[in-house]
Amino acid sequence: MPAKGVAVAADVVIAGGGVIGTAIAWRAARAGLGVTLVDPERGDAASLVAAGMLAPVSEALFGEGALLRVNLLAVARFGSFAAELEQAAGRPVGLRREGTLAVAYDPGDYAALVRLTAFRRSAGLDAEELDSRACRKLESFLTPDVHGGVLFAGDWSVDNRRYAAALRSAAAAAGVRVVRDRVTEVLTSGDRARGVRLADGGDIGADRVVVAAGCWTGAIAGVPAPVRAAVRPVKGQLLRLRHPDGMPPVITHTIRATVRGTDVYLVPRADGEVVVGATQEERGPDRTVTAGAVHDLLRDALSVLPVTSELELAETCAGLRPGTPDNGPVVGPVAGAVDGSGPGGLLLATGHYRNGILMSPVTADAIVAHLTGQQAAPEWEPFAPGRFGAEAAGETR
Amino acid sequence: MPAKGVAVAADVVIAGGGVIGTAIAWRAARAGLGVTLVDPERGDAASLVAAGMLAPVSEALFGEGALLRVNLLAVARFGSFAAELEQAAGRPVGLRREGTLAVAYDPGDYAALVRLTAFRRSAGLDAEELDSRACRKLESFLTPDVHGGVLFAGDWSVDNRRYAAALRSAAAAAGVRVVRDRVTEVLTSGDRARGVRLADGGDIGADRVVVAAGCWTGAIAGVPAPVRAAVRPVKGQLLRLRHPDGMPPVITHTIRATVRGTDVYLVPRADGEVVVGATQEERGPDRTVTAGAVHDLLRDALSVLPVTSELELAETCAGLRPGTPDNGPVVGPVAGAVDGSGPGGLLLATGHYRNGILMSPVTADAIVAHLTGQQAAPEWEPFAPGRFGAEAAGETR
Numbered sequence: 001m002p003a004k005g006v007a008v009a010a011d012v013v014i015a016g017g018g019v020i021g022t023a024i025a026w027r028a029a030r031a032g033l034g035v036t037l038v039d040p041e042r043g044d045a046a047s048l049v050a051a052g053m054l055a056p057v058s059e060a061l062f063g064e065g066a067l068l069r070v071n072l073l074a075v076a077r078f079g080s081f082a083a084e085l086e087q088a089a090g091r092p093v094g095l096r097r098e099g100t101l102a103v104a105y106d107p108g109d110y111a112a113l114v115r116l117t118a119f120r121r122s123a124g125l126d127a128e129e130l131d132s133r134a135c136r137k138l139e140s141f142l143t144p145d146v147h148g149g150v151l152f153a154g155d156w157s158v159d160n161r162r163y164a165a166a167l168r169s170a171a172a173a174a175g176v177r178v179v180r181d182r183v184t185e186v187l188t189s190g191d192r193a194r195g196v197r198l199a200d201g202g203d204i205g206a207d208r209v210v211v212a213a214g215c216w217t218g219a220i221a222g223v224p225a226p227v228r229a230a231v232r233p234v235k236g237q238l239l240r241l242r243h244p245d246g247m248p249p250v251i252t253h254t255i256r257a258t259v260r261g262t263d264v265y266l267v268p269r270a271d272g273e274v275v276v277g278a279t280q281e282e283r284g285p286d287r288t289v290t291a292g293a294v295h296d297l298l299r300d301a302l303s304v305l306p307v308t309s310e311l312e313l314a315e316t317c318a319g320l321r322p323g324t325p326d327n328g329p330v331v332g333p334v335a336g337a338v339d340g341s342g343p344g345g346l347l348l349a350t351g352h353y354r355n356g357i358l359m360s361p362v363t364a365d366a367i368v369a370h371l372t373g374q375q376a377a378p379e380w381e382p383f384a385p386g387r388f389g390a391e392a393a394g395e396t397r
Numbered sequence: 398m399p400a401k402g403v404a405v406a407a408d409v410v411i412a413g414g415g416v417i418g419t420a421i422a423w424r425a426a427r428a429g430l431g432v433t434l435v436d437p438e439r440g441d442a443a444s445l446v447a448a449g450m451l452a453p454v455s456e457a458l459f460g461e462g463a464l465l466r467v468n469l470l471a472v473a474r475f476g477s478f479a480a481e482l483e484q485a486a487g488r489p490v491g492l493r494r495e496g497t498l499a500v501a502y503d504p505g506d507y508a509a510l511v512r513l514t515a516f517r518r519s520a521g522l523d524a525e526e527l528d529s530r531a532c533r534k535l536e537s538f539l540t541p542d543v544h545g546g547v548l549f550a551g552d553w554s555v556d557n558r559r560y561a562a563a564l565r566s567a568a569a570a571a572g573v574r575v576v577r578d579r580v581t582e583v584l585t586s587g588d589r590a591r592g593v594r595l596a597d598g599g600d601i602g603a604d605r606v607v608v609a610a611g612c613w614t615g616a617i618a619g620v621p622a623p624v625r626a627a628v629r630p631v632k633g634q635l636l637r638l639r640h641p642d643g644m645p646p647v648i649t650h651t652i653r654a655t656v657r658g659t660d661v662y663l664v665p666r667a668d669g670e671v672v673v674g675a676t677q678e679e680r681g682p683d684r685t686v687t688a689g690a691v692h693d694l695l696r697d698a699l700s701v702l703p704v705t706s707e708l709e710l711a712e713t714c715a716g717l718r719p720g721t722p723d724n725g726p727v728v729g730p731v732a733g734a735v736d737g738s739g740p741g742g743l744l745l746a747t748g749h750y751r752n753g754i755l756m757s758p759v760t761a762d763a764i765v766a767h768l769t770g771q772q773a774a775p776e777w778e779p780f781a782p783g784r785f786g787a788e789a790a791g792e793t794r
Contacts, residue, residue, distance in 0.1 A: 239688075241688055244685060288641060288709045289709060289710050290706065290707060290708065290709060290710060291636070291638055291695055291698070291699070291705050291706055291707075291708050291709070291710045292699065292705075292706025292707060293706075294691065294695060294710050295692065295695035295696060295699055295706065298688055298691060298692035298695070299692060299696065301688070302688070302689065302692055308688050308689075309687065309688055309689025309690075309692065310687060310688075310689060311687065311688050312685045312686060312687060312688070313686050313687060313688045313691050313713060316710060316713075
């Protein structure tokens with residue numbers, strides 16, 4: 001079918017304007033490529049609902065060694081990337097280096113925290129065990145009922161909204177062209193990608209196509225079927241609390257609490273917000289904020305930090321993380337079309353699940369390396385698009 | 398000080414565009430008077446945060462006999478007023494006649510409910526005691542943990558936002574002129590009110606002035622000091638839940654629950670909303686939605702109706718009810734200025750606390766009676782502005 005509308009040309013077209021797609025766009029433009037970024041809207045992305053925790057391990061499950069290695073790479077890279085970004089964008093991203101205080105509400109919660117701590121230490125990460133009193137010395141508003149905790153001094157956080165805004169500014173300053181539309185299809189010519197088709201019917205021609213469409217990756221025709229089948233939305237609901245005028249900040253560290261087996265985190269922001277999250281729900285593309293989730297988040301937050309009852313409930317929101325069967329991202333070029341798996345010139349950067357903010361710098365590094373004929377870091381090898389096989393493909397509609 | 402800005406003239410100027418002020422404006426215009434209504438904004442009123450329960454007793458405290466009599470008058474009047482309003486406005490107000498099911502969560506809650514029931518019966522009102530099974534026959538999603546309940550078949554509810562919108566339409570159709578500004582002062586000439594001064598500095602001249610400014614009554618100079626001191630804001634926070642697409646309504650009656658001594662109500666709307674309320678907080682003019690209040694409302698709602706966890710949390714809001722020391726409204730003319738208590742031609746219609754929606758028709762009837770030389774209903778006598786004495790006045794700043 002011939003395309004209607006105008007055809008536009010670029011070296012690289014990127015489908016998806018969350019932090020992953022925008023970071024890639026900025027770095028690719030800085031590398032001298034002509035970049036067009038396509039996203040239907042600003043703010044629909046999982047990026048804007050995140051809490052911005054930059055924790056290499058508390059998010060990783062035991063046994064996910066390959067994922068841990070990418071996360072460690074990501075943590076090591078974040079600081080220099082953020083500094084360069086702040087300079088390029090001329091605005092702060094709200095990086096905080098106070099660390100994370102993990103607290104356990106009851107003895108069972110504490111046993112789980114001790115196991116996580118041993119795992120983090122085995123990965124060479126700092127962890128300082130603290131009794132209840134020591135926890136409250138660090139965060140005086142914690143309930144005395146807290147059984148104990150661990151300080152992870154190396155965990156940072158970033159204000160995800162400021163970070164996303166800075167990426168947009170930097171990308172614009174670097175000459176990235178933004179098209180407000182939705183990519184419906186990767187266009188091919190023989191074995192090669194030659195651009196994308198938009199929902200409005202227009203085409204954008206490009207030598208290379210990067211799909212960074214998060215949980216919407218499966219909706220883009222031309223992405224290999226096994227990947228389309230592998231990426232699913234995992235709903236996350238979170239809250240933004242605000243201090244009333246004149247109230248000093250109630251926390252300075254990120255607090256991760258396990259309250260009778262359920263996890264809640266509270267992430268402070270420089271501007272006085274506290275982000276409370278987050279649910280993990282398998283509900284397809286549903287983004288409804290539910291009474292039950294808000295209740296549970298507030299209940300757990302109030303359990304460990306009763307003073308939060310006095311904070312303003314400024315916002316409730318829900319986002320969709322792109323999950324995969326092995327909880328790992330999908331980053332790199334699609335193998336050539338000889339085996340029918342996909343066209344050359346097509347790269348994927350999706351499936352970052354709960355680690356999209358943290359991994360955005362190293363994902364951009366990896367994709368730009370591929371685009372410019374460089375070598376991506378070896379940590380990415382286990383996360384190539386080809387790992388999802390025919391079995392997963394068989395599950396597609 | 399001479400007024401800047403233009404002077405406008407009316408028979409009656411009304412300060413306050415909530416349901417009280419707007420109901421008065423509509424009825425006064427219908428009675429042939431030239432009416433100007435002054436309010437700084439639409440939506441700032443307590444009227445829009447209400448749940449719209451029309452219950453003569455469950456809102457009344459024991460011993461408030463005079464208040465009960467006005468409430469019974471208000472209940473008896475509401476149906477005909479609403480019918481006339483729907484015709485005048487050409488839109489429905491969302492009146493529901495299913496009644497209120499009061500439920501008690503534990504035996505202590507039930508004992509309190511039994512006492513309330515006896516009081517309602519002594520006032521000649523219907524009340525049918527129900528065991529837990531019978532409650533769940535009426536409302537199948539109630540938790541089996543509910544100890545028991547009482548059906549108050551005569552309690553109605555109205556969609557407060559539709560009701561307020563209908564009043565605005567009817568008032569406009571009747572020729573009421575609306576000025577978006579704030580009344581700062583009742584102007585007098587000798588012993589008589591002669592109009593109002595606006596925040597922008599302009600004046601509106603009028604023979605009669607009605608102050609229906611709710612909890613902002615105290616901010617209007619020229620209102621007698623004892624009344625200014627008597628009316629205080631009582632903060633109420635509530636939630637609006639919405640059914641996801643395809644989910645049938647989870648309740649059909651208004652449910653008032655007492656859960657371990659705290660009260661929560663859930664009021665269904667024709668359009669699928671469920672209003673959950675409400676806190677009562679003495680916090681001055683603060684209208685912040687707090688994490689603690691939202692948590693407590695959700696906790697209590699989920700305790701009696703667990704299915705509400707699946708509903709969308711569509712809105713959280715806070716309003717300010719105009720409370721008074723005796724919990725009764727302040728309705729009627731201010732006594733003449735001979736004793737210094739206030740100017741002639743000044744009428745008050747404020748202090749309706751939790752009963753503003755319910756009392757708005759009979760308040761309009763009473764004020765319009767005074768404006769047109771008729772006799773107001775005798776039930777209003779205990780609620781005249783003169784009842785707050787010098788003692789209360791001594792408390793003003």
